Amino acid sequence: MLPLRSLTTRTLVKLGSGVGLLLVVMTAISHFLVFREVEQREVQHLGHFLRERVERLEKELAQVPGNLHLMREAFLRAWDDADTPDELESWSDDMVLYPDGAWRARHPAKEAPYDRLVLWIKKGVVVDDKLKRKLVALGAMCRKFQPGWAHGFRSCYGNNFDGSTITGFDAEMAGFDLPADFETTKDPTVVGCIKENNPERQIVWTSAHSVGPEYCMVSVVMPVDIDGEHLVNLGHDLLVNNLVTETERAADLGMKHVIFRDDGLLIANPKQTKEIHAANGKLTMLTSGDVGWATLFPAIKDRKEADFTGYDAASGLYYAGHRLKGPNWIYLAAIPRAILHAQAFTTTRWVLWTAIPAFVLGLMMLGQIMSRNIAKPIDQLVSATRALASGGSRVHLPKDREDELGILAQAFDQMVHQVTDEKANLERRVAERTVELEAALAQQTELTRMKSDFVSLVSHEFRTPLGVIMSSSDVLRRYQDRLSAEQRGEQIGMIVENTRNLAGMVDEVLMLGRVEDGRVAFSPRHHDIGSLITKLVQEANAAAQARVHVALECESDLPLALTDEGVVRHILANLLSNAVKYSSDHSEITVRAYREGEALVLLIQDRGIGIPSADQARLFTSFSRASNVGDRPGTGLGLVVVQRCVALHGGTLAMNSEEGQGTTVTVRLPMFSDSTSRS
Numbered sequence: 012m013l014p015l016r017s018l019t020t021r022t023l024v025k026l027g028s029g030v031g032l033l034l035v036v037m038t039a040i041s042h043f044l045v046f047r048e049v050e051q052r053e054v055q056h057l058g059h060f061l062r063e064r065v066e067r068l069e070k071e072l073a074q075v076p077g078n079l080h081l082m083r084e085a086f087l088r089a090w091d092d093a094d095t096p097d098e099l100e101s102w103s104d105d106m107v108l109y110p111d112g113a114w115r116a117r118h119p120a121k122e123a124p125y126d127r128l129v130l131w132i133k134k135g136v137v138v139d140d141k142l143k144r145k146l147v148a149l150g151a152m153c154r155k156f157q158p159g160w161a162h163g164f165r166s167c168y169g170n171n172f173d174g175s176t177i178t179g180f181d182a183e184m185a186g187f188d189l190p191a192d193f194e195t196t197k198d199p200t201v202v203g204c205i206k207e208n209n210p211e212r213q214i215v216w217t218s219a220h221s222v223g224p225e226y227c228m229v230s231v232v233m234p235v236d237i238d239g240e241h242l243v244n245l246g247h248d249l250l251v252n253n254l255v256t257e258t259e260r261a262a263d264l265g266m267k268h269v270i271f272r273d274d275g276l277l278i279a280n281p282k283q284t285k286e287i288h289a290a291n292g293k294l295t296m297l298t299s300g301d302v303g304w305a306t307l308f309p310a311i312k313d314r315k316e317a318d319f320t321g322y323d324a325a326s327g328l329y330y331a332g333h334r335l336k337g338p339n340w341i342y343l344a345a346i347p348r349a350i351l352h353a354q355a356f357t358t359t360r361w362v363l364w365t366a367i368p369a370f371v372l373g374l375m376m377l378g379q380i381m382s383r384n385i386a387k388p389i390d391q392l393v394s395a396t397r398a399l400a401s402g403g404s405r406v407h408l409p410k411d412r413e414d415e416l417g418i419l420a421q422a423f424d425q426m427v428h429q430v431t432d433e434k435a436n437l438e439r440r441v442a443e444r445t446v447e448l449e450a451a452l453a454q455q456t457e458l459t460r461m462k463s464d465f466v467s468l469v470s471h472e473f474r475t476p477l478g479v480i481m482s483s484s485d486v487l488r489r490y491q492d493r494l495s496a497e498q499r500g501e502q503i504g505m506i507v508e509n510t511r512n513l514a515g516m517v518d519e520v521l522m523l524g525r526v527e528d529g530r531v532a533f534s535p536r537h538h539d540i541g542s543l544i545t546k547l548v549q550e551a552n553a554a555a556q557a558r559v560h561v562a563l564e565c566e567s568d569l570p571l572a573l574t575d576e577g578v579v580r581h582i583l584a585n586l587l588s589n590a591v592k593y594s595s596d597h598s599e600i601t602v603r604a605y606r607e608g609e610a611l612v613l614l615i616q617d618r619g620i621g622i623p624s625a626d627q628a629r630l631f632t633s634f635s636r637a638s639n640v641g642d643r644p645g646t647g648l649g650l651v652v653v654q655r656c657v658a659l660h661g662g663t664l665a666m667n668s669e670e671g672q673g674t675t676v677t678v679r680l681p682m683f684s685d686s687t688s689r690s
Contacts, residue, residue, distance in 0.1 A: 113191035216338035219292035
């Protein structure tokens, strides 16, 4: 038995952990590769299955509109022929009035579903000549197609436009009987054909609806008009049970199938036919109780393609969908990701069952080898080293290794002491020197940055206006006699403008110096803050020279404010100057001033060039300017001065900017109190 803390045990534990982790990783990789193969195969199979099933289903559905058109032609011919008195009176040959007041077939269709018609007239309906003509024409139409269609197409019928009569055959539901007072105004075969609901008079594919205790069906109905008058509705019923019969065969493969409308109403679901019937076709993808469909539906409800595929992580379903031609329903097939993982694990688990026994056996053999050839000699060396460290004069080593181990132990002991001392001294000196170098480097870096920024400022921002001043002065000196009054005024204007810019930049540098040195005092006094703001905005408009317009929205009832006029002037003047400088020509700058508690809120919004997001983090650093300012003059100190002045006033500064969209600056300055409100 190996000791728990022995080198061999710890080595085996580490090696075992590493190999075990490698085994887990290899198993995971194997599972991943197998899963991808299974995923590719099953998703491809899903697509093939969907195409095969959809192709057959669409062929069946494509027959319906064509047959409805044939029924319409046959009805119209029969309608033209059914206008003689003898023809009109033949309407009741196959019908009889039942005690409950409804007319029904004399001989029930269920006794001969392929030869007899289903007939019904609602209780209380007056059978006039026009209705007789419809009944005769519908009967003739149905008898024409019944011999050939009853075994294939199976369903063919016609309703009066309000659903008060039914004439037709249906081999699937040959024996159904409607109650005498059946409510037809809500029947989907009637509602869908009303002109208000179907102004284009198209074929209507209804949602699923229940018929009797056993059947749930979808109806396909065509309105028939003559000279703009709605006469009858011709229809065919598709049993929901028949739509999903073949899809049930794929359940063993783990696939799920559903047919639904764009609004989520279920048409067919092989696992929920009874639920659809019980809900009379009102069951939806979200209310069906199937968590997978309910989760997947929001992800695909807006898909308009004829064919689409994908994977939805929320539901864990791979899916393939096809929009059925004709009814425009969506046929959706899906397979859960968990099933693919289960299939993949069936293969990858053999990796574990094979590798684990080999792994355990290998560790056992390696333990024996390490114990005999590595651990025992190391234990002897450790014992010798401990004896030397404790001051022992003799070292007990194997006789065949006695001299070599003794020399090694002494040399090792001396080396450890020397290295330890030297290392401690070296680390101490390195730590001290590192602190000194870091401090010096930080100071040098800051000085270098400030020097570089200031040199850049002087060389560019100061040189440009100075150059313009010198150039204009030289022009005046040389050519004064030749220049017109307008030209001399233009040169003098350039000198004045650039002198003003240069003076402004010098003032910003001097102002920042006074703020940084603490030479700007905050001396609050009571002021009419509204008048001060109005005055500053007027000055900004004058300085803008109609290039932009500064609009002021200031609360009219602002009380006297306890503030330092000079500090507020520095804040608002700098912000207005920036807004004017970086705004596009003929744009508008909005200034809002209002009270919020004890604070005055100043909001300055321009629609200028904005500040790139990469530059916003360093806007409050001295001599720093945005990368998109172009040739607009400036020192990069304005916002720094504003920030220091806002802090001096005890306020807050917030900036929101987007390149090309403009900048909004919000300043909150505490300057109101109960006493100022009363005054």
